[in-house]
Amino acid sequence: HAAGAPKQTLRVFAAASLADAFREIATAFEREHPGLEVQLNLAGSQQLASQLANGAAADVFASADERWMSDVREKQLVDGEPRVFAHNRLVVILPRTNPARIGRLQDLTRRGIKLVVGADAVPVGRYSREMLQNLARLDGFDVDYARRVLANVVSEEENVKSVVGKVQLGEADAGIVYRSDVTPAIARYVRAIEIPEPANVLARYPIATLAGSRMPDDARAFVALVLSPSGQSVLQRRGIMPVTGTP
Amino acid sequence: MSHAPDARFAAAGRPSPPLIPGLAIAAIGVLVLLLALPFVGLIARVSPRTLLVRLGEPAVLEALRLSLLTSISATALVVILGTPAAYLLATREFRGKRLLEVLIQLPMVLPPTVAGFALLMAFGRMGFAGHWLSAFGVSLPFTTVGVILAQVFMAAPFFIAPARAGFAGVDPRLLDAAATLRASETQRFLRVMLPLALPSLVAGVSLSGARALGEFGATITFAGNLPGVTQTMPLAVYVALQSDLDAAVVLSVLLLVMSFGLLLGLGSAPPGWMGVRSGAGHPGSPPHR
Amino acid sequence: MSHAPDARFAAAGRPSPPLIPGLAIAAIGVLVLLLALPFVGLIARVSPRTLLVRLGEPAVLEALRLSLLTSISATALVVILGTPAAYLLATREFRGKRLLEVLIQLPMVLPPTVAGFALLMAFGRMGFAGHWLSAFGVSLPFTTVGVILAQVFMAAPFFIAPARAGFAGVDPRLLDAAATLRASETQRFLRVMLPLALPSLVAGVSLSGARALGEFGATITFAGNLPGVTQTMPLAVYVALQSDLDAAVVLSVLLLVMSFGLLLGLGSAPPGWMGVRSGAGHPGSPPHR
Amino acid sequence: MLDIRVRRRIGSFTLEAALAAPSGAVTVLVGESGSGKSTLLRLVAGLLDPDDGRIAWNGEPLVDPAARWSVPPEGRPIGYVAQDYALFPHLDARANVAFGLRAQRRPRREIERRVAATLDRFDLGALASRRPHQLSGGQQQRVALARALVLDPEILLLDEPLSALDLRTRRTVRAELRRTLQGLSCATLFVTHHPTEALAFGERIAVLEAGRVTQSGTRDDFVRRPRSRYVAEFLGVNLVDGTIAARHADGLVAVACEGTTLTVPDPGAEGAVRLVIHPHDIVVSRAAPAGSARNVLRGVVDEVIPEPPQGERVRVLLSTRPPLAAQVTRDAVETLGLVPGAEVFASFKATGVVVLAGEGGDA
Amino acid sequence: MLDIRVRRRIGSFTLEAALAAPSGAVTVLVGESGSGKSTLLRLVAGLLDPDDGRIAWNGEPLVDPAARWSVPPEGRPIGYVAQDYALFPHLDARANVAFGLRAQRRPRREIERRVAATLDRFDLGALASRRPHQLSGGQQQRVALARALVLDPEILLLDEPLSALDLRTRRTVRAELRRTLQGLSCATLFVTHHPTEALAFGERIAVLEAGRVTQSGTRDDFVRRPRSRYVAEFLGVNLVDGTIAARHADGLVAVACEGTTLTVPDPGAEGAVRLVIHPHDIVVSRAAPAGSARNVLRGVVDEVIPEPPQGERVRVLLSTRPPLAAQVTRDAVETLGLVPGAEVFASFKATGVVVLAGEGGDA
């Protein structure tokens, strides 16, 4: 409808954190389907969900959180089963200058450290807390490790990018974010401390075609492209863990 | 005679509303619908009971308290810092005036999140001013004071613009009269300018107060989001929004109800002499038709 | 004699600034620092070259174009819809007036995302008004018109409040005079009210225009984030923020520079007669001290 | 004919006035400050509605609250010059004058022509591009007059329209006003504080006191039969209230009044009378007068005020009982040494006094 | 002593005035509309600074641009009543009057006392709680006066302070003004358009014409030797410019002037002279006069204006050459049928004319 062109438009609602990857995939998709144009609507998963719940016409929904996918699904808006198309894992990041001289995860309990995490209500926050509890069960960590770390939290961000921003600018001494957030651009400013694999948490990104789609075949083709090796490699290049090769 | 002898009685006693007033009434109708419908939609979603229940939650109360505290402080600061600037802009010509004007308006167009970053870059730990401040042991991010700073930055223009227009509208003859009655510039300002520009100042306070109360992006970016310290109502709403739309709506309605009360209170500044603020006044009241 | 005979010469020819003016100057200094430093911080981060490069990108141009289009349309709509309401509030007493006043101010305190949500509930496909609209084949969400609607909703209060104060400040004796000169209410409004309230109206236009230009939360929630259709500059900034802070900053600075130009242009409405707007005017120019 | 019969409360003040202003004539409205003159004009202009009563122009009602009828100001064939001019500060003199014609959407050529002519008539041509704040008080007032008169109103309401004008300008403007009025069947209500203006302008004069019309009639009636203390003061004559106490044989009566008894011509009536004593009929002397004057009062000089035009006649206020004002020459003032405080005798002949019988006194 | 010597340009108008106003006296400032009276007062008040010159009070400069010195208005010992009152609309009458005392931080008790006393003196007690828009024009003006006078200023600047007052109020206010001024060494500059007021108030009178002081001196000088056409008009006397054409034997000279030759007393000088002819010295008749009057002019009646106080004397404007104004009685107007357009003769005796020699004429 945008330019009145004869092209048909496929509407993809995708979490904003997927912006770069999905733009690349969309371009590839348009190349494969000459009569089609992909229109990306990039916003928070929750915003997309409420748009869908309020009757937005879309063909594909890619969420950064399973919670909002199930929300949409409960409202019978999803066509078939959602598929997980990407994973993510947590890392702890520090400013390059490392003002609090943090060397290892245990240092996060030191008093006076400014730690930034996601809020409990956002997936990354939920995962971070889970991960800290997991760490407490590992050797070399206190039993009340999680409690002591969380006592250092100076801000519970509503958005994982804000956590990155605070660390990147050196305002916070440490932050817990997704591995995918440490893009090459960000990597110039921050240093990451890996979480031991047993304690880490796996975030899942579900994708689905939508019941209201007027072009279900094309929608399914788009989902297939995301799940295909070429789609997955785009994700990987953009720092998002593909599903293939992970548990 | 420049008009037909009977033309003046052609109209009814009360002039019949011709085209333009009709259009005006239509415009008001559209505006009211536009503004009211979303609120109706919002409020229709929540039961008063849920509202009361949420209001009882300590976390909500905490956010409410913090919102009130910070927005009132921020508005007070805006008034204190902004009034002299508004006065200066309204009464004096000086070099760089246009620049100051534009500077004061700029925060309005900055997306709030970016404003928050900008604040960080100036007053954050690594910011050049923040660097200097930290030498005195002062750190603003992640503190309540930081919240207030963010709100002041975002809300100041909304006070200064109407205040300035109000000051500029005061009849200079009255200021002259005050000067000949031995009033110093300060006294002229306090006793003539201020009371006569009051309606505009009240408008400015309510605009900037509302802006501070609703401030989200700059606050969370600059000051973070910690319950009891920096989590104001809008931040609580956003966080709730991430997990539970209905909870967020309830919180918003709570915020609305509170603001409603606040605005109802503020707006009741008596407009008694607003209509006759200028010149020497006129005998007789306005027509009571 | 109520003052010492020599007291009047104790002051220098120009009165030395005592405490209060000193404080006022300090306040202006603090304000300027507060407002200017963040911009300095922001601009210090980007090189003009990057700015130019980004400005060349079609996506950025597209967002800029859309921002301009929507915010100008929204401001025009706000003026058209808001002026009658401001006039009504300034000149008439009627039942439900307080309610209308508060209704007009409420959008200011609503967190924008919640406002967008409320708009969806009213004008979305499932909303009660949207339902009715869709019967006529009109759908607002995910359209440029939807962006404008969201901006109107958020920006209207910022025009109406100063406009109202401006109208209320017009000397009623001048309106009386116009009436006796055969001017209908419409003519009185157009030829007396409007020009005399102009400074306040200009303030309102710039406030609401800026608010529309910077609008993000309500837009993305209600109208979505479709490049070329609903992706305005603040939304583009948001997307950029997802991958790269610096890219977002560059876009913001671009927005700033554009607004700067816009504001510089807008603000230059001549304030020539603002100072003498009321009553019958006074002989002699203001003191040139 | 403009017919006014209205009642209107404003705060603690009530205007309750009945007045008729004939077409083609100037009705001067005089009255103390606060007596309701401006209020009355505003009622006729439609800027204020009466609580009660009716205002009609040539029989057709302009306002009639009982019939819920009120023609709005813009529908009335009026010209109104407010006491404070109320010029539009954002318009220059020319645009101020053109305002009414523009509001009526007259053709542009006609507007230009009529505005230019009117500006010229009021000697404002050179000031046409000035804003009100660039005009002196008198210049502003002329613009206000021109602005109202350019519309050729049928009812002209002038609230002290010459108060800011100097003598010479006033003469021009007055002549211009006359010319404008003569050509039309215009009814003019003219508020003024100045006896000169009142007598120069008003074929008819109405007196407003505390919201009520206490006297209204021709100029002659006004001058010869001042019905209230206010009018007497306005005219500068002495008004003394008293009661006929005795009847003399020679066509004179003795009237008992404040502190004394005066001898005056017999009005052929009984009871309360009102005496009009012209100041120039009163002789002031330092020694008790020897002449034939029947009335001699003792007192002290209160104030000495030279009278225009040239100050050759001087008004002397005396604290006799009753207090009197006398008019003497400047020479008399000098030779008699009439300075405040001087003890003097005031005498006047019985036959010089005008006696009004059966006229309601005022407070 | 207030010493004024200033030059100030505003737009195309330039005020260039020198004037001294002695302490303890009222200097009346008269002049045409737009002649710069208000501008002069604003300069003294400090609301406007001169481009050049100096204003000093008792020798001490208030403003001296050459020395870059200007005492701000609030530092000058002035009281200023503006032509348009400029009352504070947000304050009631009482608070308006108290404004200056509050600004000076006088003790509350003193403020209350002085304000109450001043309100009473100006008969404003009952109106003390009214806002300006609830007051009539005259009441507003009294508040403005009270507001300035409560401060006991040393220099009083009054810009037509009585223009909105009716006669009776004016008398009270004038008396009150007098009382206030007498107790103090106050220098008063009093702008007025009204000859009555000028003569009643001004011990000294200064005339401003087109921004220049053209005459300034005592009241007597002003009345006897009008130095300009404006002053003559102000006083209502006729002023005729001419040149001595011939010298008669009987102490009279022939003066050639506009359209005719007049016979007047010999001033003992040559060349240009200015003749002052009092209107009451001019006899108006329908037939050519038979008497001894040396000067007889023919003309047509232009206008007939009754004069105050009672209209018994009437001013008749004649289009003779030169045009003259005559003063006659009302009876004369009636018996002679002096209506506009009537052909008449105007005659006056040579000896009644005052001849001013060597006085610079004005345009």
Ligand SMILES: Nc1ncnc2c1ncn2[C@@H]1O[C@H](COP(=O)(O)OP(=O)(O)OP(=O)(O)O)[C@@H](O)[C@H]1O
């Ligand atoms: N809004 C008001 N509220 C209360 N009283 C008012 C109001 N307006 C006017 N008045 C009073 O009504 C009376 C009549 O006022 P008005 O202006 O008609 O007097 P006026 O005859 O024109 O006097 P002036 O010659 O001084 O102009 C005055 O006593 C005035 O104080």
Ligand SMILES: Nc1ncnc2c1ncn2[C@@H]1O[C@H](COP(=O)(O)OP(=O)(O)OP(=O)(O)O)[C@@H](O)[C@H]1O
């Ligand atoms: N701001 C201005 N710009 C241009 N001319 C002005 C300005 N103010 C005053 N004037 C002019 O200066 C002259 C003197 O004005 P001023 O007010 O002093 O006259 P005035 O003697 O008080 O007259 P009036 O008796 O009518 O009040 C007038 O001709 C006026 O038009």
Ligand SMILES: [Mg+2]
């Ligand atoms: Mg009046």
Ligand SMILES: [Mg+2]
């Ligand atoms: Mg003046």
